[in-house]
Amino acid sequence: MARAAVRGRLNWTLGEVVELTDETPRVRTIFLEVPEWPGHRAGQHVDVRLTAEDGYQAQRSYSIASAPEDGRLAITVERLPDGEVSEYLVGELRRGDMLELRGPIGGYFVWEAGSDGPLLLVAGGSGIVPLMSMLRHRRASDGTVGARLLYSSRSWDEVIYRDELERLAAGSNGPEVIHTLTRSQPPGWKGYARRVDGAMLAEAAWATASMPMTFVCGPTSFVESVAGGLVLLGYPSNTVKTERFGPTGG
Amino acid sequence: MEGEALRLDGNAIAGTLGEMFVQEMTEARIACKGCGNVEPVGAEHAYVQAPGIVLRCSHCDEALLVMTRTAGRHRIWFPRSHWLEMGEPTDS
Numbered sequence: 001m002a003r004a005a006v007r008g009r010l011n012w013t014l015g016e017v018v019e020l021t022d023e024t025p026r027v028r029t030i031f032l033e034v035p036e037w038p039g040h041r042a043g044q045h046v047d048v049r050l051t052a053e054d055g056y057q058a059q060r061s062y063s064i065a066s067a068p069e070d071g072r073l074a075i076t077v078e079r080l081p082d083g084e085v086s087e088y089l090v091g092e093l094r095r096g097d098m099l100e101l102r103g104p105i106g107g108y109f110v111w112e113a114g115s116d117g118p119l120l121l122v123a124g125g126s127g128i129v130p131l132m133s134m135l136r137h138r139r140a141s142d143g144t145v146g147a148r149l150l151y152s153s154r155s156w157d158e159v160i161y162r163d164e165l166e167r168l169a170a171g172s173n174g175p176e177v178i179h180t181l182t183r184s185q186p187p188g189w190k191g192y193a194r195r196v197d198g199a200m201l202a203e204a205a206w207a208t209a210s211m212p213m214t215f216v217c218g219p220t221s222f223v224e225s226v227a228g229g230l231v232l233l234g235y236p237s238n239t240v241k242t243e244r245f246g247p248t249g250g
Numbered sequence: 251m252e253g254e255a256l257r258l259d260g261n262a263i264a265g266t267l268g269e270m271f272v273q274e275m276t277e278a279r280i281a282c283k284g285c286g287n288v289e290p291v292g293a294e295h296a297y298v299q300a301p302g303i304v305l306r307c308s309h310c311d312e313a314l315l316v317m318t319r320t321a322g323r324h325r326i327w328f329p330r331s332h333w334l335e336m337g338e339p340t341d342s
Contacts, residue, residue, distance in 0.1 A: 105265045
């Protein structure tokens with residue numbers, strides 16, 4: 001996806017909401033048509049700015065959920081308690097509305113199909129979003145490098161992209177998808193039912209000799225616990241890339 | 251709230267840096283004066299809840315870069331970093 005053109009400084013542009021999909025009761029995907037979108041890489045994010053009638057502005061950063069190959073830009077937003085931006089995006093936004101956007105942003109937390117080494121993705125809650133862009137990118141480019149996702153959710157109903165992950169995993173060269181459900185589990189659940197810990201990472205992670213590339217995304221405490229656990233397993237810290245969501249995103 | 255809970259990655263300040271630099275800044279490297287480690291900006295720790303933005307060393311917690319904006323003026327200073335190194339201004 002490398003482009004030679006000078007990007008210039010980041011500018012705000014407009015995108016039109018063309019579709020809205022509820023992923024879980026608190027999480028919604030917003031599909032956007034952005035005429036001036038220059039394309040993006042899997043793992044990048046976009047800033048969204050809202051302006052009230054009195055001129056008050058609020059701005060947040062959201063991971064891009066769509067693959068670079070997808071026709072429409074997608075972000076997936078979790079409604080946070082008292083989140084002035086997420087409340088609006090999940091609760092109020094309608095098809096045909098316009099959103100002010102700036103991006104794509106970032107280049108460090110990025111994965112390109114064709115990179116060496118198997119891929120290990122570890123997600124906590126809505127931390128799945130940039131990792132989903134990577135899995136969609138891998139499928140769109142017929143990637144064959146091994147991929148494994150360890151995904152921690154509170155309950156089965158809160159698993160974002162649940163059906164699509166099942167389809168991806170069932171496809172040829174599909175990723176291995178390993179769920180852990182930390183608060184409640186459906187009857188007959190045979191998977192993990194606790195927070196990600198060292199023992200779980202030891203079972204789920206690739207052998208260090210295979211030189212995996214690892215991306216960890218979720219709340220700060222989750223990311224730091226997982227990254228620390230991987231380093232204890234012998235993963236070189238410069239192969240473990242992290243994206244912390246912080247306590248809330250607002 | 252505990253400082254640790256507010257800790258983000260350098261990725262979180264990429265948009266603000268993008269207002270000032272034409273380069274993609276999370277892959278720029280920054281050298282810590284405290285411990286000598288050199289890391290990509292995206293791998294360092296960022297705190298965005300302060301009146302400004304503070305980037306701290308992920309190894310020793312020294313303040314590498316501080317940014318504020320008041321009355322339309324941006325100020326960036328480097329309390330405890332030796333240098334900041336970035337690539338050519340191309341879209342990668």
